[in-house]
Amino acid sequence: MLQAATEWLQRPERISLGRSLTRRARAQSCSGLAQLRLYQNVLFVGPERHDELAHAMRLTCHGHDVIAINPRETASAKAFRRAGGTFIRARIEDLPPESCRFDLICENYPYPSGRHYVPPRPFALARLSLLKPGGKWILVTESPRYASLLKSVGDNDNEVRARFRATLSPLAIHEAPPSSYPRAETRFRLVFQRCR
Numbered sequence: 001m002l003q004a005a006t007e008w009l010q011r012p013e014r015i016s017l018g019r020s021l022t023r024r025a026r027a028q029s030c031s032g033l034a035q036l037r038l039y040q041n042v043l044f045v046g047p048e049r050h051d052e053l054a055h056a057m058r059l060t061c062h063g064h065d066v067i068a069i070n071p072r073e074t075a076s077a078k079a080f081r082r083a084g085g086t087f088i089r090a091r092i093e094d095l096p097p098e099s100c101r102f103d104l105i106c107e108n109y110p111y112p113s114g115r116h117y118v119p120p121r122p123f124a125l126a127r128l129s130l131l132k133p134g135g136k137w138i139l140v141t142e143s144p145r146y147a148s149l150l151k152s153v154g155d156n157d158n159e160v161r162a163r164f165r166a167t168l169s170p171l172a173i174h175e176a177p178p179s180s181y182p183r184a185e186t187r188f189r190l191v192f193q194r195c196r
């Protein structure tokens with residue numbers, strides 16, 4: 001299903017942030033994915049950019065339950081909300097774990113250092129605690145250090161290792177999502193999947 005959604009997402013003509021639709025109307029207007037009837041709960045963490053929120057809106061348009069969460073609300077986030085998207089102005093840590101179970105959590109370029117830095121274990125647990133069995137957290141970072149620290153939480157922390165599998169891969173810059181934040185040219189994708 002996620003592959004189908006991803007393929008759909010590659011078709012930029014499908015998105016308009018200017019439309020405001022009910023979930024049913026959204027599903028009807030995007031009949032391709034609606035036919036699949038495999039609705040997923042998807043969380044976008046820290047989205048700011050138009051392309052990230054357009055991605056979130058495309059999934060919403062397909063009938064998925066999509067939430068975008070960020071304590072910072074950009075103009076693109078406002079447009080997403082006006083178009084019927086669910087944007088929560090808060091930190092992911094503010095979501096109650098018992099009420100949120102996601103199939104997919106997407107996150108691009110969290111702060112790898114500086115005053116907003118969160119050490120890898122609490123950072124990872126805040127996200128992993130929200131995944132359904134089988135669910136995935138997909139993170140892209142420019143930081144080799146933060147990528148390997150997070151991977152080592154997946155590999156070495158007994159509590160995490162018992163329930164999640166972590167994979168880390170380098171990305172070419174053209175394969176990674178665009179962002180104005182990274183200073184480095186390196187890109188990594190880290191995927192945590194909940195196994196049980």
Ligand SMILES: C[S@@+](CC[C@H](N)C(=O)[O-])C[C@H]1O[C@@H](n2cnc3c(N)ncnc32)[C@H](O)[C@@H]1O
Pocket residue numbers: 045046047048049052069070071072090091092093107108109110111116178179180181
């Ligand atoms: C470096 S910026 C990246 C923004 C954007 N995703 C991009 O790719 O350009 C990190 C973003 O994460 C958000 N953020 C930081 N801590 C967060 C948290 N605990 N929960 C949700 N979002 C958070 C920030 O407000 C900021 O918008």
